[in-house]
Each structure stands twice: as structure tokens, then as C-alpha cells.
Amino acid sequence: MLPDRYHFLTAEPHLIHFWAEQGIYAYDPQGSGPTYTIDTPPPTVSGELHLGHCFSYTQTDVIARFHRMLGERVLYPMGFDDNGLPTERFVEKTLKRKATEMEPVEFLRACREITEQAEDRFAALWQRLGLSVDWRYRYSSSSPEAQRISQWSFLELYRQGRIYTQQAPVLWCPECRTAIAQAEVDDLTDTTRFTTIAFSLADGATLPIATTRPELLPACVAIFIHPQDSRYAHLVGRTASIASAGFSPQEQITVPLLADERVDPQKGTGAVMCCTFGDSTDIFWWRTHNLPLRQAIGRDGRMTELAGPLAGISIKQARERILAWLAAEGLILHQEQIEHTLGTHERCGTPVEYLHTRQWFVRVLDQKERLLELGRSLRWQPAHMQTRYEHWVENLQWDWCISRQRYWGIPFPAWTCRACGTLKLARPEQLPLDPRQVLPDEPCDCGALDFEPERDVMDTWATSSCSPLLIGRLLDDPDWFARHYPASLRPQAHDIIRTWAFYTLVKALYHTGRAPWKEIMISGFALAEKSVKFSKSKGNSRYEPGHLIEQESADALRYWATGIRTGLDTFYNxxxxxxxxxxxxxxxxxxxxxxxxxxxxxxxxxxxxxxxxxxxxxxxxxxxxxxxxxxxxxxxxxxxxxxxxxxxxxxxxxxxxxxxxxxxxxxxxxxxxxxxxxxxxxxxxxxxxxxxxxxxxxxxxxxxxxxxxxxxxxxxxxxxxxxxxxxxxxxDPEAEAVGSALLELLQQVRRYKAAHGLSLAAELACLRIRVRPALQPALQATLTDIQSATRAREVQFEAQAGEPLTISIQ
CATH class of the missing domain: 1.10.730.10 (Isoleucyl-tRNA Synthetase; Domain 1)
Structure with a gap:
């Protein structure tokens, strides 16, 4: 029996215990019926869960519960993405210390402890929210199982020729001091100074060059002009120089003038300074024209010895000092404020640089068409999100950089022979392993036994992109894999289409040749103030989910989370x-x-x-x-x-x-x-x-x-x-026609009572109903119900043509 009132504060925790005790959401691998597998997003351990997570994960839970009630056997696991840069930054913020300020062993121990505590809090909130997860299948991306599948993926892709390592220009975050992938760069519109400076030609003439990055002058290797630009075409093959006593050990910098059709004659002065490296165009020119490499910015975001007296200072300080020196020397011809697009690291907001370093890459640029086809084999919900994926693939400029110069991550299972430089890979049966802790168990082909371990770790997306392979038990259980791959559903937010969705499709293509899921459901954002999404790392939510649940109930919060169509953003309401x-x-x-x-x-x-x-x-x-x-x-x-x-x-x-x-x-x-x-x-x-x-x-x-x-x-x-x-x-169309007439009858009676100041419970002496003959028998059969709803002591029926139903009341 039901008590007078529903007390959610006692009912909800009791039911959570009841569901767990009875195994209500347990997946039955031996049962009958179709399987429905969800490749659940493993939330990144980079802060505390917020309302945005409650928003999107509740939507997935609705779909899981629906399919379970359809009689399908739902495998609904929960993972935690707890390795890589986002988690490192979270740990540093928690400790209020940088990883570089601690011994590696001490820092890694702190990472394990803090992430385990955070994940337990995550799990407690998910249970309190009522997610119907089968917690027996909980996993983390730093677990031995995840390490094994990630390292196996690396070895397999290397065997296929899909992975390579090289010294190359890469996107670099000076704050996090690591290489990053193209997908981790956010575009930011910023205001800056556009400065036109005076280079000199051999005949004494001035060549104006406009730049937003004067701090890169020590790295200048060429000046480019468009071959059809009548102002400058005759200068091709000559040189230009600029005095550099204030920012370089050389007295002056002298560079060649080269022609290239990538120059935009309408931008700036039409002559463009090429530095190694200011942007991706500089990289293209450096490679195409075989230019020298001059690196003025170091991995720490400070100027190198190439900057002479400016070595060791920050990029921003160097910019100001160089501009001040140029102004003092009369070398600034013009200066104006402009808005431009700046690439920043999504994790910390720091402007990215292009540095020449050794990294590991996965080849993707040669597989754009196959990746587009794979995306088209999926059912996207909402459908227009497929366009975002396709735009990303079509506009890719870089292979996928998967190495990170950090501490907390899955290491590459490889060593380099110090004697001959040969790369030696671990064998699959040795996985997982840490090459920094374990040496190869056999010598190099050259006979040497001295190896240098790979010290970089994998990007977090290189591990989480294996999630369908991990929950599908690719390496351990072929029958299980056949039942659960491809997964039925991948739910995720639209901001990680370019990362998690794309990278998972890359791994799926190379390892299985088919899509990892049948459909992908894209959620929108729950927005904080100023239309900014809630963020764990930013901690910008003034609503704590656990507190809201205790105040409003989990059901009420879930109601808010499921009121917006798939893929749309919304504010907390x-x-x-x-x-x-x-x-x-x-x-x-x-x-x-x-x-x-x-x-x-x-x-x-x-x-x-x-x-x-x-x-x-x-x-x-x-x-x-x-x-x-x-x-x-x-x-x-x-x-x-x-x-x-x-x-x-x-x-x-x-x-x-x-x-x-x-x-x-x-x-x-x-x-x-x-x-x-x-x-x-x-x-x-x-x-x-x-x-x-x-x-x-x-x-x-x-x-x-x-x-x-x-x-x-x-x-x-x-x-x-x-x-x-x-x-x-x-x-029953006939019954619905009668029902429509009854509803019209009730509306007319209610309008009458409202117009005459009567309560809905007020009795009516006589209700006369004029109705089409075809409806009259059915309405007469509902006499008891009509009297009950209208409070009419007497009801009379009259046939009429025209209007379906009208009334008069006494």
C-alpha cells in the first residue's frame, strides 16, 4: 500500500540498495534474447562531475532502460578516463604542486590515489542519479586491461605500417610542455598588434613586412611574395635584412626572397615573413623550399639562445622588448590593432606553438575517404552531426600525434638499442609492461644488451579510442567480441566528435575494418552562465549535483535532463x-x-x-x-x-x-x-x-x-x-471519435461554469446535448460518465445536423 506522501529522500536510497541487491540491472551473458551494448563515455578524471554530466548521462540511461524493457540484454558498463594530461593537471591542481616539482614515483603514486578517490565519488553520484549501469563491468583507462589493449593497438598499427616516429614540427603547449594533436586546439578570437617593420634590400630600399609575431624574428628564414605580385616579383632571388642587435647574437638577419602562390597579396603588405615556425604555412614553406631550421622558442615557452640577450624570457616579454627596440631604431613603419584567430590548447587555454620534436604519429591523412565512408555507415542522431564529423575529416592537415611528454599515461612498449639505434618492440604476450621499468628479455639483432626505453606516454585519446575493443574483450574472448562488436550505441557530446568519435573510428578501421557501433547519439551541452558549457576543469558550475538531488530529487533532475531534443544545448532550468x-x-x-x-x-x-x-x-x-x-x-x-x-x-x-x-x-x-x-x-x-x-x-x-x-x-x-x-x-478510431466529442462536451461545460462564476464541482439542473445522430447512441451509453464529469442531475439528448456537438444548460 502507498502512504499518503512520497518521501524521495528515503525512497530513492532505499531503491538504489534494492536494485543492487536484486541485480536488477545485471547483464546476463548466458541469457536469451538480443544484446544491446552501449559504448558508454568514460568521464575524464579532470575535476568533479557537474550538471552537464547529469544532463547527458541521464539521456543515455533512458535509452538503456528502454531497451532493457524491450527484452534486450543490455550491457551498460561505466568506465573512467583516468590517464593522460587532463588527469595530470587535475592532480597538480589538487596537490597545488607541479609534476616537475616532485619525484616521478611520488607523483605517479598521487595520481593513482587521487584518481581512485575521484572515481569512487563519480560512481556514487551516478548511482544516486539512478543510472542503470552494471557496475561489475566498471573499468578505467589506466587499468592493466586498458594498458594491454592500448599497447597491443600500438604494436599492431606499427606492424601494419600505420604508426611511425620522426623529428617533425608539431603542435606544442608551452604550459603543459607536451606535444598535442590538431583535435586538441581551440580557436580563440583575440586582439593583437599588427606591426609593419622595415627590412632593407641590398640597394638600400625598404621592404615592409607586417607581422603579429615580432618575437619570431630570430627564427626568420625567408620572405615570401606571390609570383604574380607586380610590386615584388622582380625581387625574387634577392635578399633582405634587418638589424638585430637587440634580439639576436647576429648583428643582422639576412634572408632570401622567394616566390610562392600561397602568399595572399591582399594581406598585410603582401610580403610575408617565414619563421620556423609561426604557423602551418611556415611548415609547408620550410618543407617545400628546403629552408633551414631556426628554433627561437623552447619547450618551456621561453626564448632559446637563438634570441641572444632575450634568451630565457617568456614569449610575451620577448615580444614587448623586440617591439621597443625596433621602435627605438626607427624600424616600425606602421602599427594597428586587429582581431585574429589564435590556436589555444583546449586543456589550459595557452596559445600553442609549433616546435620541431620527435613524436609518434598514426597515419590518417591517407585514409580520409575510408574514414568518411565509415562515418556514413553509422546512423547519426541527430543526423546533422554527421556533417561535423565529415568537415573535420575533410579538413585534417596532420597525422595523429599520439605521444605526450608527460608522466601519467600508458607507455609505449618499445626500446631503442643504444649501440645501433634499432627500435625494439615488446612482444604481445609481454603486455602490459612499462619499458622504463622492464628491459627486453633478448638482445638486439646486433647483439647489444643496452637499451634506451621510450619515455613518452600515449595521448589519453589513444587509449580511450580502444573502448569498444576493451569492452568487447577483443584479445581474450572471441565469442564475447562477436556478440558485442560492433556496439549498439555510442553516446557522446558533440565537442568530442573530432576526438573520441574520430579516433575510435580510426582504431576500428585499422583493427577490424568496420564501424565500432551501429549508431551514435550526440548530446548537447548543459550551459553555465554566458552560454559556456559546464566544465570539470574550470569548475564553473555553481550547482553541485549531489546537493541538487538531495534538495529536488533524482527524478526531478532527470526530468530536466530529458526535456531537450537530442544534440541541443540548454541552460540549467x-x-x-x-x-x-x-x-x-x-x-x-x-x-x-x-x-x-x-x-x-x-x-x-x-x-x-x-x-x-x-x-x-x-x-x-x-x-x-x-x-x-x-x-x-x-x-x-x-x-x-x-x-x-x-x-x-x-x-x-x-x-x-x-x-x-x-x-x-x-x-x-x-x-x-x-x-x-x-x-x-x-x-x-x-x-x-x-x-x-x-x-x-x-x-x-x-x-x-x-x-x-x-x-x-x-x-x-x-x-x-x-x-x-x-x-x-x-x-479504436470509433472510440476516439466518441472520446473527442466527450472532450468537447467537457470543455463547453467548463467554459460555461467559468463564465458564470461556478466551481467545476457545481451541480447543473439539466444539461441538454445536441449531437449528430451517428454519435448519439455512443454518448448515451456514457451517460453515467457524463453526469459524473459535469455534475448534471439530468441529461437530455437531441439530434442535430451540422455542428458535431453543442450544449445548453439550465
Missing amino acids: QASVATGRRLVTKLWNAARFAQRHISDLTRDEIAHRPALLLPVDRWLLSRLAQTVEVATAELRKNEYATARAEIERFFWNDLCDNYLELIKGRLYQADGAERLAARWTLYQALLAVLKLFAPYLPFVTEQIYQGLFRERSGDVSLHRASWPLEWLEWH
């Missing part, structure tokens, strides 16, 4: 949470009302449809069938919001506002077939509503089910019950 709480209360009150009338129904009465169902009952059943049909179709497309809206309309309007009002007269009758019809219909409709709401509001629906339906339903939990597909058989 307290009004939506409040609406969710009202829905919880309404469900409870409706169940409490129904309890008095359906609790004594026998199993036999429930199991068999009554011989007599009034038009009102058949109308509700038909509307329920429509609702199930629409909701099911939308949820199959992962459109949880439109499905929920349809369910809510049925519950609030059809069931509560209209059906319950219409049948109250029958419910309070002593006995009879009409009362049984109303009770049976109410029982079936309320149970179906609980099932429809169960993926969204798992707590209150379960509590009602346990108190009102479990004994007669037979399922230990509502969340192990079947989705109400049986209602699809109850479509």
Missing part, C-alpha cells in the same frame, strides 16, 4: 526541475486515488478483458495505444524528449484531467459491470503509464509499482517488466 517534482507528485497522487479502486481486483479480473467496456474506456485504451506507438518509435530513434512529451500529454490530459473525472461516478458505484470496466481500464492504464515513465523517473515509478502492482504483476521490479507493446492492439 530550475523551473523545469520544479515541473519534474510536480509530475512526481501528480503520479503519486493519481496512484493513491487509483489504489482505493483497484487494490481489490483479483488476478483473474486483471488477466481478462471485461466483456463490457464503455466508449470512454475504449477511448482511453486507444489513446494509450497511440501514445505507446509514438513513444516507442521516438525512443527507437533515441528521441527521448519527444517521446516523453507524448507520454506526459497522455498522463496529464487524457488520464488525469479527463478519464478520471469521467469515471468517478462508476468507480464509486457499489458494484456492476460498468464499475469493473472502469477499474480494469484504470489498472491497465496506470501500470502502462508507470512503464512509459520508468526510463525517465525510475524512482517514483518503482515505488508505486512495488506498493500497488508487484504482487499481481509478478515482476520483481518495474525495470524488469516488459515495455507495454501489447497496447498497440487497442487502436
Whole structure:
């Protein structure tokens, strides 16, 4: 039996314990029925979980619960992405110390301890939110299993010729002191000074060069002009120079003037300084024209010895000093403020540089067409997100740099022979291993035994991109892999299409030749103030999810999270949470009302449809069938919001506002077939509503089910019950026509009472209904319901042509 009030603060923790104790969400690998596997996003351990996570992970949970109720065996694991730069920065922030200030062993121990504590907090919040995860399949990207699959992937791609190492210009973050991939660069619009400086030609003429980066003058190796630019074409093959006593050990810098069609004559002065390296065009020119390498900026973001007296100072300081010296020497011709796009590291916001370093790369540029085809083999939801993926692939300029000059990550299973320089790889059966701790167990081909271990670690995306292979147990269980690969669903946010989605497709293409999932569901962002997404690393959420759940209920927070269509961004909306709480209360009150009338129904009465169902009952059943049909179709497309809206309309309007009002007269009758019809219909409709709401509001629906339906339903939990597909058989167009007429009748009566200042419960002496002849018999059959809903002591029917239904009241 249900108590007077629903107390979520006690009910929700109790149900979490009940679900765990009963194994309600446990995946049954030996069971029958289709398998539905979710490649769940492993949240990065880079801060605390926030409302944005509650937003997107609840949406995935709705889909998981729906498929479980469809009878599918749902493998719904949860992982944690806890290696790599984001976690390192989180640990440094927690310790208030840099990794470089600690012994490596001490720092790595702190990484393990802090990430384990954070992951336990993550898991506790997910459970409190009601995620139906099977925690037996919890994993982390730093676990031995993840290390093994990541290192195996490296060895396999190297064997295929897909991985290579070389000294090359790469994107570099001076703050994090590591190479980064193209996908980790965010574009930032910034204001800067565009300075035109005077280079001198051999004949004494001035060649104006405009630049936003005067600090790169010590690294200048050429000046480029467009071959068709009439102003400068005659200068090709000559040299230009600039005095450099203030910023270089050389007295002056002299560089050749070269022609290249990549120069934009309309930008700046039309003559462009090429430095190694200011941008990707500089890299192209350096390679194409075989230019020298002059590196003025070091890995720490400070000027190198190439900058002479400026060596050791920051980029910003060097820029100011060089500009001041140029101004003092009269070498600045013009200066203006402009807006330009600046590449910054997404992890810390620092402007990126291009440095020449040794890195590991995965070849992707030669596979663009195959990667596009693989993306097109998926069902994208929403569909337009596929375009984002394709734009990213089409505009790739770099192979994937997977090495990082950090500490906390999965090491490359390789060594280099100090005697002959040959690379020696670990054998697959040795994995996982740390080459910094373990030496090869056999000599190099040259006979030497002295090896230098690979000291870099893998990028975090190089490990998390193996998630379908990891949960699919590629290396250990071929039968399991065949059942779970490709996964059914990849849910993820739209900002990591260019990283997690793309890199996972790269690994899938190279390791399996097919897509890693059947469909991909892209979530939007929950936004903080100023339209900025909530971020773990920025800590910009003033709403703590655990506190909100204790204040508002998990169901109410889930209601807010599932009200926006797939892929759309939204702000946290307290009004939506409040609406969710009202829905919880309404469900409870409706169940409490129904309890008095359906609790004594026998199993036999429930199991068999009554011989007599009034038009009102058949109308509700038909509307329920429509609702199930629409909701099911939308949820199959992962459109949880439109499905929920349809369910809510049925519950609030059809069931509560209209059906319950219409049948109250029958419910309070002593006995009879009409009362049984109303009770049976109410029982079936309320149970179906609980099932429809169960993926969204798992707590209150379960509590009602346990108190009102479990004994007669037979399922230990509502969340192990079947989705109400049986209602699809109850479509009844004739009953719906009668129902529409009844609703019109009720609206007219309610308008009349409102216009005359009467309460809805006010009695009417006589209600005269003029209706089309075809509808009159059915409406007369609902006389009891009409009188119950309108409070009319007498009801008279008259036939009329034209309007379907009109009334007059005495």
C-alpha cells in the first residue's frame, strides 16, 4: 500500500540498495534474447562531475532502460578516463604542486590515489542519479586491461605500417610542455598588434613586412611574395635584412626572397615573413623550399639562445622588448590593432606553438575517404552531426600525434638499442609492461644488451579510442567480441566528435575494418552562465549535483535532463526541475486515488478483458495505444524528449484531467459491470503509464509499482517488466471519435461554469446535448460518465445536423 506522501529522500536510497541487491540491472551473458551494448563515455578524471554530466548521462540511461524493457540484454558498463594530461593537471591542481616539482614515483603514486578517490565519488553520484549501469563491468583507462589493449593497438598499427616516429614540427603547449594533436586546439578570437617593420634590400630600399609575431624574428628564414605580385616579383632571388642587435647574437638577419602562390597579396603588405615556425604555412614553406631550421622558442615557452640577450624570457616579454627596440631604431613603419584567430590548447587555454620534436604519429591523412565512408555507415542522431564529423575529416592537415611528454599515461612498449639505434618492440604476450621499468628479455639483432626505453606516454585519446575493443574483450574472448562488436550505441557530446568519435573510428578501421557501433547519439551541452558549457576543469558550475538531488530529487533532475531534443544545448532550468517534482507528485497522487479502486481486483479480473467496456474506456485504451506507438518509435530513434512529451500529454490530459473525472461516478458505484470496466481500464492504464515513465523517473515509478502492482504483476521490479507493446492492439478510431466529442462536451461545460462564476464541482439542473445522430447512441451509453464529469442531475439528448456537438444548460 502507498502512504499518503512520497518521501524521495528515503525512497530513492532505499531503491538504489534494492536494485543492487536484486541485480536488477545485471547483464546476463548466458541469457536469451538480443544484446544491446552501449559504448558508454568514460568521464575524464579532470575535476568533479557537474550538471552537464547529469544532463547527458541521464539521456543515455533512458535509452538503456528502454531497451532493457524491450527484452534486450543490455550491457551498460561505466568506465573512467583516468590517464593522460587532463588527469595530470587535475592532480597538480589538487596537490597545488607541479609534476616537475616532485619525484616521478611520488607523483605517479598521487595520481593513482587521487584518481581512485575521484572515481569512487563519480560512481556514487551516478548511482544516486539512478543510472542503470552494471557496475561489475566498471573499468578505467589506466587499468592493466586498458594498458594491454592500448599497447597491443600500438604494436599492431606499427606492424601494419600505420604508426611511425620522426623529428617533425608539431603542435606544442608551452604550459603543459607536451606535444598535442590538431583535435586538441581551440580557436580563440583575440586582439593583437599588427606591426609593419622595415627590412632593407641590398640597394638600400625598404621592404615592409607586417607581422603579429615580432618575437619570431630570430627564427626568420625567408620572405615570401606571390609570383604574380607586380610590386615584388622582380625581387625574387634577392635578399633582405634587418638589424638585430637587440634580439639576436647576429648583428643582422639576412634572408632570401622567394616566390610562392600561397602568399595572399591582399594581406598585410603582401610580403610575408617565414619563421620556423609561426604557423602551418611556415611548415609547408620550410618543407617545400628546403629552408633551414631556426628554433627561437623552447619547450618551456621561453626564448632559446637563438634570441641572444632575450634568451630565457617568456614569449610575451620577448615580444614587448623586440617591439621597443625596433621602435627605438626607427624600424616600425606602421602599427594597428586587429582581431585574429589564435590556436589555444583546449586543456589550459595557452596559445600553442609549433616546435620541431620527435613524436609518434598514426597515419590518417591517407585514409580520409575510408574514414568518411565509415562515418556514413553509422546512423547519426541527430543526423546533422554527421556533417561535423565529415568537415573535420575533410579538413585534417596532420597525422595523429599520439605521444605526450608527460608522466601519467600508458607507455609505449618499445626500446631503442643504444649501440645501433634499432627500435625494439615488446612482444604481445609481454603486455602490459612499462619499458622504463622492464628491459627486453633478448638482445638486439646486433647483439647489444643496452637499451634506451621510450619515455613518452600515449595521448589519453589513444587509449580511450580502444573502448569498444576493451569492452568487447577483443584479445581474450572471441565469442564475447562477436556478440558485442560492433556496439549498439555510442553516446557522446558533440565537442568530442573530432576526438573520441574520430579516433575510435580510426582504431576500428585499422583493427577490424568496420564501424565500432551501429549508431551514435550526440548530446548537447548543459550551459553555465554566458552560454559556456559546464566544465570539470574550470569548475564553473555553481550547482553541485549531489546537493541538487538531495534538495529536488533524482527524478526531478532527470526530468530536466530529458526535456531537450537530442544534440541541443540548454541552460540549467530550475523551473523545469520544479515541473519534474510536480509530475512526481501528480503520479503519486493519481496512484493513491487509483489504489482505493483497484487494490481489490483479483488476478483473474486483471488477466481478462471485461466483456463490457464503455466508449470512454475504449477511448482511453486507444489513446494509450497511440501514445505507446509514438513513444516507442521516438525512443527507437533515441528521441527521448519527444517521446516523453507524448507520454506526459497522455498522463496529464487524457488520464488525469479527463478519464478520471469521467469515471468517478462508476468507480464509486457499489458494484456492476460498468464499475469493473472502469477499474480494469484504470489498472491497465496506470501500470502502462508507470512503464512509459520508468526510463525517465525510475524512482517514483518503482515505488508505486512495488506498493500497488508487484504482487499481481509478478515482476520483481518495474525495470524488469516488459515495455507495454501489447497496447498497440487497442487502436479504436470509433472510440476516439466518441472520446473527442466527450472532450468537447467537457470543455463547453467548463467554459460555461467559468463564465458564470461556478466551481467545476457545481451541480447543473439539466444539461441538454445536441449531437449528430451517428454519435448519439455512443454518448448515451456514457451517460453515467457524463453526469459524473459535469455534475448534471439530468441529461437530455437531441439530434442535430451540422455542428458535431453543442450544449445548453439550465
